[in-house]
Amino acid sequence: MVNLLELPPEELKRLLARGDISIAVVGLGWMGLPTACLLAEAGAKVVGVDINPSVVERLNKGTSHLDEPGLERLVKKHMRSGKFKATTKIEEASSQSDAIVIVVPTLIDQSKKPDYSAIENVCKEISKGMHKGSLIIFTGTCGPGVTERITRSILEKHSGLKAGEDFGVGYSPLRAMGGRALTDLQNYNRVVAGIDKKSLDSTCAILSAMTEGELIKVRNIRTAEATKLFETIYRDVNIGLANEFAIFCEKAGIDYMEAMAAANSQPYSHLLIPGAGVGGHCLPVYPYMLLDEARSHGAKLKIVKASRSINEDMPRHIVGLAADGLKSIGKSLRRGRVTVLGISYRPNVKEVRYSPSFELLSLLKRRGARITIYDPRFSCDEIGRFGYRAEPTLKKAIEKADCVIIVVAHDEFKKLDARELAALMGRSPVIVDCTHLVDSVQAEKSRAIYRGVGQGIWTK
Ligand SMILES: NC(=O)c1ccc[n+]([C@@H]2O[C@H](COP(=O)([O-])OP(=O)(O)OC[C@H]3O[C@@H](n4cnc5c(N)ncnc54)[C@H](O)[C@@H]3O)[C@@H](O)[C@H]2O)c1
Incomplete structure (x- = not known):
């Protein structure tokens, strides 16, 4: 040796x-x-x-x-x-x-x-x-x-x-x-x-x-351990901030994405894109490692805790957007046909650890929705093993849906056309966009009811 x-x-x-x-x-x-x-x-x-x-x-x-x-x-x-x-x-x-x-x-x-x-x-x-x-x-x-x-x-x-x-x-x-x-x-x-x-x-x-x-x-080693947690939690906190601003924008009639782009023209502003929550096995996990150590030192990490709670609450918020959209056309989640697009925790990967889609799905299930899933990265059998019904094509998945929720910005969804989407769905379709992929103006022109994370314009 x-x-x-x-x-x-x-x-x-x-x-x-x-x-x-x-x-x-x-x-x-x-x-x-x-x-x-x-x-x-x-x-x-x-x-x-x-x-x-x-x-x-x-x-x-x-x-x-x-x-x-x-x-x-x-x-x-x-x-x-x-x-x-x-x-x-x-x-x-x-x-x-x-x-x-x-x-x-x-x-x-x-x-x-x-x-x-x-x-x-x-x-x-x-x-x-x-x-x-x-x-x-x-x-x-x-x-x-x-x-x-x-x-x-x-x-x-x-x-x-x-x-x-x-x-x-x-x-x-x-x-x-x-x-x-x-x-x-x-x-x-x-x-x-x-x-x-x-x-x-x-x-x-x-x-x-x-x-x-x-x-x-x-x-020393504890500094190196802290470095890894800090760099990851920095991201979780900033996504939490983006999600919090997005929810404010929805209520205040502001388009967050427009405000974000304008704010980021200032060199010190690096606002992130909001979404359906935070997944993967790093961001949802590491804050709790730091919070645990902080407790043992009697330190309070308020921002870390608050960001976790905002990010973990996003699936509930998305379900609220879907319920609101359906209500505006006299329907409800109960027995509503809801199609969820994307179950991966981030775009273009076949990985579901801590994916917010699963919390979203279980909340929809609890509200009595009839759920269909389409994710181009997973076969129907694979999705079936998670306990949900899937369709093999996008077209089949959204045909006659009352509400489509776009959760993950997979490349395959980038070409989603609001007009086609609305045409394939039932009458007065509801589109909930957590990914900012669908053109909201186009969607409304196609007589769809559009709800998007951070999209305040259409609620006013
Ligand atoms: N995956 C990532 O993107 C990523 C990124 C940064 C940091 N990390 C960190 O890296 C570490 C490893 O993560 P990973 O994603 O590679 O994990 P993983 O779950 O992909 O793989 C862990 C492997 O360890 C094996 N294993 C478990 N217990 C064992 C034991 N007692 N003896 C021998 N083998 C055992 C498992 O069978 C598995 O093959 C974690 O601390 C994780 O937080 C992961």
């Missing part, structure tokens, strides 16, 4: 490129598998570890279980070259590796409390195989203090080794998005921290082999 902590960074990089460094990557999901492939591409001998045997089996056959551009090619290439193999045996992988990169999920539970159990379980297993000189690099998003407080202490307790003396600990959060993970991981700047200088230098040496981006060193 190579003691990475004792190597000068340049020597570590040279050995890695030559294939003399073994790295275990634990967790082969959306972020872990691209990380493993990029490290193999840089020259390291990589063993990928996952708790899921079917993931391991598929990878060892040379195919990726994830639909991520460029990933399949790298999996095939490095399985063939012998630089990458996968296993479920974490202790063995830990004992045979010089560095271990941990990329397992960090979640919140039903009551919105952080759930770090995957990290805890992994640390217990890793510590059985760890040795003097092991370097452990955490990459998961967590509350500031979690790596030092939970993960480091589990590793020390179960290995009998001392962090900073016997083994190193580095931390570098992931900045990448599903659908372009390889490119993001290769090019984005990364924030890095370590429990001491040796951990920091060797973590940087390894990461620099897989990224062209700058490595931004911060003073």
